[in-house]
Amino acid sequence: VTGYNCLMSGLCRDGRVEECRNLFEAMKVNGLVPDGYTFSVMFDGFSRNGDTEAVVNLFEEAMRNEFEIDAYACSVLVNVLSKDGRVSKAEEVVETLVKKGLVPTNVIYNTLVDGYCKIRDVDGAFTTVKRMSSIGLKPDRITYNSLINGLCKMERMNEAEKLVMKMHENGVAPSADTFNILIDGYGRTNKLDKCFENLKEMEKFGLKPTIVSYGSLMNALCKMRKLSEAETLLQEMLGKDILPNAQTYNMLIDAYSSSGNQNRACELINDMKRRGLSPSIVTCNSLIKGLCKNGLPSEAEELMHKLRDEGFRPDVITYNTLMSGYYSCSNVHKVAELHEEMKNLGVKSNIATYNITMSALIIEGRMQEVNKLYLQMLRENLVPD
């Protein structure tokens, strides 16, 4: 079993999910019983392959055959379901396993708490914390970080601060992540002074600011279009041993491009290349967004073609950005065309894609097609918002 597990782990890591599945079948044929390790590897591999349905099916198969899912595999399963937004399915799974004698762990509860936070269900998250306490598990640093992050993302900073206090009272030490979460939260609420305050505060706890601390700050400055401050911060990072990464550059490139300064955006792309960092599809999408925001969707589309020839793969965000660019220029006909194009290229639509496309079709009066699209969206298990 160990041999199979190791092989399967390697295959999944390589994205070779089909071969992994074949090995799984082979091990059963050879009379071997897959264990928790086997399932954890497959749950994670299938999920990374974007196939959450396969994960659910595998779990059901495990239940039918009385294969054991241990706490470790359960936590992996809960994580992949939660990351897909299917927290209630995750709860169902835990309930089933508990009935079979599984003792839930901190990791399982933390994963659920984070799952609730990510779907903005803070009440669900707190209820889960109560449940874990009731069976004698104490909220740890990760539990608190998830909750604080959930509150910060909803811009409920006062409640987040209260939790930080409570964390302190309960003797749970903050981590660098805790401060990074707060810096990000204050950045999103435009409280730059609080960002810098927390940057200092983390040093008092003997924690060094990380690339994420600076990244959160950079993001705040860029979103507020405080571009000269952002440039200064970039220089400061270069002067410290916190080297900017591609993501850091992407924030600056996005800000410059969206505010119409394509030149500076391109200069920054050259800078990042000189530093050995590669532009990604995110970088490209920022440039495309900038052109769209400045009323130049056809230039943006041209750029997309050029980038595609250079080997970048346009994704759902590229297309949504372009379509929304055309939509704001009232070129609704192009929206439907691009939706066709992305389908033909195998780029999977998301809820935003359908919303934009349906809006465009409605303006064009193509109501039957709207209906068809709506049904198709439901068939793809997308939930209308």
Place this chain on the structure above:
RNA sequence: CGUGGUCCACUCUUUC
């Protein structure tokens, strides 16, 4: 004796 699990920063969002 085995490579498996939970928390932090970047791009898209109809209604305008």
